[in-house]
Amino acid sequence: xxxxxxxxxxxxxxxxxxxxxxxxxxxxxxxxxxxxxxxxxxxxxxxxxxxxxxxxxxxxxxxxxxxxxxxxxxxxxxxxxxxxxxxxxxxxxxxxxxxxxxxxxxxxxxxxxxxxxxxxxxxxxxxxxxxxxxxxxxxxxxxxxxxxxxxxxxxxxxxxxxxxxxxxxxxxxxxxxxxxxxxxxxxxxxxxxxxxxxxxxxxxxxxxxxxxxxxxxxxxxxxxxxxxxxxxxxxxxxxxxxxxxxxxxxxxxxxxxxxxxxxxxxxxxxxxxxxxxxxxxxxxxxxxxxxxxxxxxxxxxxxxxxxxxxxxxxxxxxxxxxxxxxxxxxxxxxxxxxxxxxxxxxxxxxxxxxxxxxxxxxxxxxxxxxxxxxxxxxxxxxxxxxxxxxxxxxxxxxxxxxxxxxxxxxxxxxxxxxxxxxxxxxxxxxxxxxxxxxxxxxxxxxxxxxxxxxxxxxxxxxxxxxxxxxxxxxxxxxxxxxxxxxxxxxxxxxxxxxxxxxx
Amino acid sequence: xxxxxxxxxxxxxxxxxxxxxxxxxxxxxxxxxxxxxxxxxxxxxxxxxxxxxxxxxxxxxxxxxxxxxxxxxxxxxxxxxxxxxxxxxxxxxxxxxxxxxx
Amino acid sequence: xxxxxxxxxxxxxxxxxxxxxxxxxxxxxxxxxxxxxxxxxxxxxxxxxxxxxxxxxxxxxxxxxxxxxxxxxxxxxxxxxxxxxxxxxxxxxxxxxxxxxxxxxxxxxxxxxxxxxxxxxxxxxxxxxxxxxxxxxxxxxxxxxxxxxxxxxxxxxxxxxxxxxxxxxxxxxxxxxxxxxxxxxxxxxxxxxxxxxxxxxxxxxxxxxxxxxxxxxxxxxxxxxxxxxxxxxxxxxxxxxxxxxxxxxxxxxxxxxxxxxxxxxxxxxxxxxxxxxxxxxxxxxxxxxxxxxxxxxxxxxxxxxxxxxx
Numbered sequence: 001x002x003x004x005x006x007x008x009x010x011x012x013x014x015x016x017x018x019x020x021x022x023x024x025x026x027x028x029x030x031x032x033x034x035x036x037x038x039x040x041x042x043x044x045x046x047x048x049x050x051x052x053x054x055x056x057x058x059x060x061x062x063x064x065x066x067x068x069x070x071x072x073x074x075x076x077x078x079x080x081x082x083x084x085x086x087x088x089x090x091x092x093x094x095x096x097x098x099x100x101x102x103x104x105x106x107x108x109x110x111x112x113x114x115x116x117x118x119x120x121x122x123x124x125x126x127x128x129x130x131x132x133x134x135x136x137x138x139x140x141x142x143x144x145x146x147x148x149x150x151x152x153x154x155x156x157x158x159x160x161x162x163x164x165x166x167x168x169x170x171x172x173x174x175x176x177x178x179x180x181x182x183x184x185x186x187x188x189x190x191x192x193x194x195x196x197x198x199x200x201x202x203x204x205x206x207x208x209x210x211x212x213x214x215x216x217x218x219x220x221x222x223x224x225x226x227x228x229x230x231x232x233x234x235x236x237x238x239x240x241x242x243x244x245x246x247x248x249x250x251x252x253x254x255x256x257x258x259x260x261x262x263x264x265x266x267x268x269x270x271x272x273x274x275x276x277x278x279x280x281x282x283x284x285x286x287x288x289x290x291x292x293x294x295x296x297x298x299x300x301x302x303x304x305x306x307x308x309x310x311x312x313x314x315x316x317x318x319x320x321x322x323x324x325x326x327x328x329x330x331x332x333x334x335x336x337x338x339x340x341x342x343x344x345x346x347x348x349x350x351x352x353x354x355x356x357x358x359x360x361x362x363x364x365x366x367x368x369x370x371x372x373x374x375x376x377x378x379x380x381x382x383x384x385x386x387x388x389x390x391x392x393x394x395x396x397x398x399x400x401x402x403x404x405x406x407x408x409x410x411x412x413x414x415x416x417x418x419x420x421x422x423x424x425x426x427x428x429x430x431x432x433x434x435x436x437x438x439x440x441x442x443x444x445x446x447x448x449x450x451x452x453x454x455x456x457x458x459x460x461x462x463x464x465x466x467x468x469x470x471x472x473x474x475x476x477x478x479x480x481x482x483x484x485x486x487x488x489x490x491x492x493x494x495x496x497x498x499x500x501x502x503x
Numbered sequence: 504x505x506x507x508x509x510x511x512x513x514x515x516x517x518x519x520x521x522x523x524x525x526x527x528x529x530x531x532x533x534x535x536x537x538x539x540x541x542x543x544x545x546x547x548x549x550x551x552x553x554x555x556x557x558x559x560x561x562x563x564x565x566x567x568x569x570x571x572x573x574x575x576x577x578x579x580x581x582x583x584x585x586x587x588x589x590x591x592x593x594x595x596x597x598x599x600x601x602x603x604x605x
Numbered sequence: 606x607x608x609x610x611x612x613x614x615x616x617x618x619x620x621x622x623x624x625x626x627x628x629x630x631x632x633x634x635x636x637x638x639x640x641x642x643x644x645x646x647x648x649x650x651x652x653x654x655x656x657x658x659x660x661x662x663x664x665x666x667x668x669x670x671x672x673x674x675x676x677x678x679x680x681x682x683x684x685x686x687x688x689x690x691x692x693x694x695x696x697x698x699x700x701x702x703x704x705x706x707x708x709x710x711x712x713x714x715x716x717x718x719x720x721x722x723x724x725x726x727x728x729x730x731x732x733x734x735x736x737x738x739x740x741x742x743x744x745x746x747x748x749x750x751x752x753x754x755x756x757x758x759x760x761x762x763x764x765x766x767x768x769x770x771x772x773x774x775x776x777x778x779x780x781x782x783x784x785x786x787x788x789x790x791x792x793x794x795x796x797x798x799x800x801x802x803x804x805x806x807x808x809x810x811x812x813x814x815x816x817x818x819x820x821x822x823x824x825x826x827x828x829x830x831x832x833x834x835x836x837x838x839x840x841x842x843x844x845x846x847x848x849x850x851x852x853x854x855x856x857x858x859x860x861x862x863x864x865x866x867x868x869x870x871x872x873x874x875x876x877x878x879x880x881x882x883x884x885x886x887x888x889x890x891x892x893x894x895x896x897x898x899x900x901x902x903x904x905x906x907x908x909x910x911x912x913x914x915x
Contacts, residue, residue, distance in 0.1 A: 013875040020757055021862055024855040027764070028848070067750045068868070068876040074566075074726050074747050113846060115775040119768040126761055133754065141570050145754045148577050152584065152758055156765035159588065162772070164595040171531060171588040172601055178538055178581055179525070185574065186518070186545045190712060192567065193552035196721025212712050506609040510646055511713035513613040517620055519706030524624040526698040527690055530682055532629055532674060536636055539667065540620055543643055546655075551713065554650045556722025559729070561739055562651030564722045569743035572658045572821055573755050579662050579670075580762035583905040586674045587766040591909070599681035 008055040009065035012078040012136050014048050015088065019129035026122045031113030034121035035103070041125055042096040049092035053085045062493040064138075072199035077138040079201070081493025083345060084135040087262060090349045091131050091255055094356055097472040098254075099124065101360050102247035104465045116160055120248070126153035127251055134259045140188040140198040143263060144181065147227070151177040154256045157248035158240045166243035173240040176226050176233065180260070183223030190216035200270050209275045220267055221284075227260035230321055231291035234314045241313060242306040246363020249306065250356035253313040258348050261320050268324065269494075276328045285325035289428040291318030296435030300442065305362045305372040308439055309355070312398060315432060316351045319413065320344055322425050326416040339419075342487045343412030350405025350479045354397035357473035361391040364465060365447075370458040374443055379451030386466040388447045393473035395440030397480075400433045405479025511551035517544030531601055535585050542578045546571045609649060616642045629675040629682055633668060640664020653817035654740045657809070661825035662902075669832065670906050735884030737815030744819065745887045749876045753865065756858045756894060759901045763854070767845055770909040776846030777914040779907035785838030795837035802830035810895045814888065820895040827895070828902035835907065842907050844914045850900070857897025861890050 022041045026034035056063055063080040071077070080088070102124075106117040130153055133146035151174070159170035192198055194213065195206040207213050229237035237257070241249050268281075295315030302308035323344025364387045365380055366372040381388045397406035410429050417425040521544055524537030549567045556564030593599050619642060623635035640663045647656035675682075727739050727747065734746040744752045770777070785792050810823025834840045843850045864886055865876040872879045878886045 010869065010875065017862060017866065017875075020754075021859075023757070023760075024859055024862075027760070028851040028855050030846070030848075030851075065875075067874070068746065068878075069872065069874040070730075070747045073723055074730065076748055076750050113776060115768065115770060115772055119764060122764055123761070126757075141573075141748075142751055142754075145573065145577070145751050145758065148581070149754060149758050149761065152580070152761040152765055155584065155588075156768040159591075160768065162591075162595075162769070164592065167588060167592040167595060167769075168601055171585065171592060174581070174585055174588065175531070175534060175538075178585070182538065182541050182545060186548070189545060189549045189552060189567075192549075193555075193716050193720070196556070196723060210715075212715055215708060215712055506606060506649060508713060509606075509609055509613055510650060511716075512710050513616060513646075515706050515709035515713055516617055518709055519702040520617070520620050520624060522705055523698050523702040526702075527695055528624070529690065530629070532671075532678055532682070533624075533632065536623060536632055536671065539636065539663075540623065540639070543639070543663070546659075547643070547646065548709070548713070550647060550650050550652055550655065552716070552720070553652065555716065555720035556724050557651065558722050558724040559727075561724045561728055564724045565727045565739035565743050566723045566748070568652050568655050568740045569748060570751070571652075571655050572740070572744065572819075573751055575655075575658050575663050576755060576821055577758055579667050579902075580759050580905065582667055583670055584762045584765050586670055587769050587908055590674060590677060591769040593678055593681055597681060599678045 006059070006061065006064045008052070009063055009078070011048055011052045011055065012063060012065045012080055013067070015045070015052065015132040015136065016129050018045055018048065019125040019132070022125040023122055023129070026118070026125070031118040034118050035106070038099055038121045038125055039103070041128075042099050045128060046092040046096055049085075049088045052080055053089050056080060056082060056085045056492055057489060060492055072139065073197035073202055076142045077199060077201075078136045079138040079493075080136045082487075082490045083262075083265070083493070086345060086349065086490060087135045087258070088132055090352055091128065091135075093475065094254055094352055094472065095124070095128050095251070097468055097475075098247045098250050098356060098360070101250075101465050101468045104462055105245060105247055105363070119156060119160060120245070123153045123157055124251065127157075127256060131255055131259055134262060138200050140191065140200065140203075144185055144188060147181055147184065147259070147263075150256060150259055151181070154252060157252065158244045160245055160248060161243075163243070165239065169236070169239035169243045172236045176236040180223040180225075180227035183219045183226070187216040187218075187220030187223070190219070200266060203271050204273065207271060207275070213275075217267055217272060221264055224260040224264050224267075225287070228257055228264070228317060229314060230317060231287050231294055231314070234291060234295070237314055238307055238310040241310040241359075242304065246360050246366070249310075249359040249363070253310065253359060254352035254356040257313065257317060258320075258352065261317070261348065268328070278325070278328055281324040281328045284321045285425060288318040288321030289425070291315060291321070292428055292432040293435070296432060296439065299439045300435065303373060303375070305365065305374050305377070305443060306359070308374065308443065309358050309362055312358075312436065312439060313355055315436065316347070316355065316398060319347050319351075319410070319429070319432065322413055322428065323347075325422060326413060326420060326425060338416060339412045340416035342490055343409045343416060345487075345490055346405055346412065346479065346482065347409035350397050350409055350476045353472055353476035353479070354394040354404075354406060357390050357469055357476065358394040358398075360469045360472065361387045361394070364461045364469065367459050368457045368461050369455075374446055377443070377446040378449045379455040381448040382450070383455050383457060384461060384466065386463075386470055387461065388444070390466070390469040390473040391447070392440075392444055393470070393477055395436075395444065397476040399436045399440055400429075403480030404477050405482070406476065407480055408482055507551045507554040510547060514544045514547030514551060517541070517547060520544075529600060531585070531589050532599065535582055535589075539578065539582060542574070546574055549574075612642065612646060612649065616646060629678070630672070633671040633675050636671060637664045637668035640668065654738070654813075654819060654822070657817060657822040658825070661822055661829070665829060666825060666832075666902060666906060673906075733880050733883065734878070734887065736887065738813060738817065738819065740817075741813050741819050745890065746878065746883070749865070753858065753861045753876070756861065756898065759898065759905070760854060760858065763901055763904055766905060766909050768909075770911070774910045774913040776844060777910040778844050778912040779842045779904060779910050780835070781911065782841060783836055783838040791837045792839065795833050795839055799830045799834050799839070802826055802833070806830065806899075810891070814884065820891045820898065824895045824898035825902060827899035828906070831899065831903040832906050835903075842904075845904075845910050846914055853900050854897055854904075857894035860893045864890050
């Protein structure tokens with residue numbers, strides 16, 4: 001296993017360095033410039049993500065970098081495989097969209113520095129850099145630092161408006177996140193104590209089926225589940241994601257919450273591939289199913305639009321964890337070349353776009369109406385048709401209707417469930433889709449209804465921002481044109497590549 | 504039993520104690536204290552791993568030592584942020600609790 | 606060995622007291638004591654660098670922060686004291702935590718013998734870094750990326766704390782204005798201690814390249830001196846919108862990134878150092894990093910802006 005850098009590996013360094021240096025520059029130049037710096041970073045970061053994707057696709061191999069020329073186990077390595085790259089490109093595209101949307105949300109004044117714009121435009125690139133660090137990190141402690149970076153960048157976004165309820169939500173989010181981090185760190189400590197390294201590739205070679213490894217992986221997984229708000233650790237998410245300003249909610253629900261899920265994949269499929277755990281994977285699946293059912297049912301009962309969307313996130317995260325019992329197949333020996341693997345990753349990506357679009361459109365609606373109570377949304381369909389259309393497109397992906405990325409993802413999970421004889425997950429997916437249809441139509445029915453009195457709009461919503469929201473929603477729809485079989489790109493870097501899968 | 508193993512057991516108990524304090528105590532400030540207790544236990548376990556790795560003339564494996572130092576600094580930053588949130592919440596509401604705690 | 610047993614029992618006893626104390630103030634005092642005892646444990650575990658860090662940051666600065674918070678929250682906590690959880694939750698928690706501790710204890714006893722270690726590799730590569738302290742070599746050379754990201758983590762925590770300022774006082778002075786009392790003990794002690802402390806901090810930072818110490822420990826002492834000076838009223842906290850303050854805060858990470866990126870050209874990789882200049886580059890990074898971390902730590906304790914800028 002070569003540990004030296006591959007050509008183009010420096011791009012991995014840039015993926016982290018560029019956004020973080022943007023943060024430093026924003027802080028020193030002050031509020032007026034922070035927005036401009038972020039807007040310059042967005043195309044640059046997107047270019048880097050696409051370049052990494054191009055390099056990985058053209059060489060069909062993992063992109064690697066040993067920082068400081070120190071190879072693991074002494075040093076730290078960055079590694080970008082197909083999965084990392086897909087997540088990085090998703091992050092880059094989505095953050096560009098959210099950044100363009102947020103230009104109208106936090107206008108930076110010319111004369112002085114205001115709190116909210118500076119904090120938002122400084123923390124958004126920080127979240128981006130932290131996400132990239134999570135996606136390419138090859139060392140468990142480096143990933144711990146990246147997770148802390150992500151937490152500290154995300155938590156203040158929740159309490160940006162300074163109200164008591166968002167402050168409480170931010171504190172609860174922080175406490176859950178810290179709980180998750182300390183469990184993760186404890187697991188990493190045990191792995192180092194047993195095998196003398198924290199590098200993921202080296203660990204996969206050393207790890208044995210012994211109690212210390214089980215304990216370590218269990219602790220780390222539990223910590224990451226708390227960070228990912230999987231049932232029963234989901235209570236912190238709805239108030240936090242609903243209380244944040246709309247672009248921040250989009251980042252939190254779309255991207256930040258996917259990072260711990262990504263790390264659970266790394267733990268289970270990269271460190272432990274030789275010791276698959278079908279029983280433990282069933283537990284993850286059960287928690288995922290509970291998340292889908294509980295999240296969807298509670299979403300149906302919400303009074304406020306943003307809380308409904310946040311509970312929908314709790315449900316959709318459950319789908320992600322259905323991937324584990326379906327993609328671990330000990331008899332085949334190679335868990336990843338299955339439909340379920342592609343389905344799970346596609347669910348993460350399409351949910352990111354769909355949920356971001358829904359939160360952003362909810363934000364525009366709230367700006368226009370001055371509130372986000374679902375019962376009083378009548379007439380907004382006429383006033384902001386483009387916005388409601390974007391919301392509907394996002395909902396289509398959430399429900400799993402064609403054409404949309406959500407449909408492809410859920411279809412793959414269904415196919416995998418049926419083909420493997422684990423039909424109970426298929427039932428869960430179908431019920432979840434019905435419930436999602438329920439809460440999406442709840443909102444759309446209200447929004448498209450005619451209002452009795454003429455609607456007084458508090459603020460005019462710019463066409464540009466509405467167009468950005470539709471564009472983001474369309475990304476979720478465009479993913480629906482991905483072919484309905486396991487993706488070759490996502491398998492890059494997985495041992496034993498086989499693209500057959502299930503038809 | 505070597506002294507490293509002894510402190511390892513001490514660290515294990517500290518993690519359990521801190522976890523208990525985290526679950527049981529309703530006040531956020533006491534939860535933050537409990538977090539720091541758990542953190543101390545985890546770092547102690549790491550330090551025991553380092554001590555057992557003493558070799559090449561060094562008293563302990565320097566990698567865990569460096570990571571513990573990083574961890575202590577990060578834990579302090581987390582405590583500072585949590586306390587700032589708590590104090591601001593107190594200024595807004597006059598209460599020092601989270602309402603329904605996690 | 607008897608000493609170690611006694612120390613371990615003492616640590617656990619103080620930890621229990623910290624959890625069980627009714628008054629938060631007493632709990633915080635217990636926590637500071639716990640931190641100092643832990644520092645002693647680190648010395649017994651042959652980890653002097655960690656001992657310094659634990660004493661300075663883990664119990665010193667954290668303790669100061671917690672004391673300040675507990676005094677502000679005292680009234681509200683007395684009102685909330687009746688919200689204790691029921692007996693079933695307590696019993697379930699006891700069982701769960703006992704299982705966790707037992708499990709971890711079993712794992713400690715099951716750790717492999719001989720223990721896998723990276724000490725030989727770390728020692729072997731020490732010469733290439735020009736350093737004498739292997740822990741500093743790990744922090745600044747082998748795993749410099751972790752240290753670099755950690756400085757950014759600290760900075761983000763500070764931005765997060767500043768974001769909690771009410772809109773009207775954004776950019777203003779953190780914390781309350783402490784008046785210097787010319788007759789007071791605190792002012793006298795501060796006037797005496799701060800210059801000495803600054804020298805000690807610089808020394809501990811400087812000596813860290815060859816002996817226990819280093820940038821984090823030195824920076825903490827410098828930060829503590831600044832905090833002391835602010836609390837005694839000798840200086841006021843600077844308004845957070847000041848350009849020089851912002852430059853001071855980012856100087857460390859910025860120089861770290863700059864030299865890291867220069868490593869592409871001069872040593873072939875990000876954060877690589879050419880062997881002849883390794884120590885020089887490392888020290889060049891460490892000086893601004895120490896100053897930035899000192900400022901960041903002090904401002905993390907000072908809190909969000911509370912007084913409007915002029």
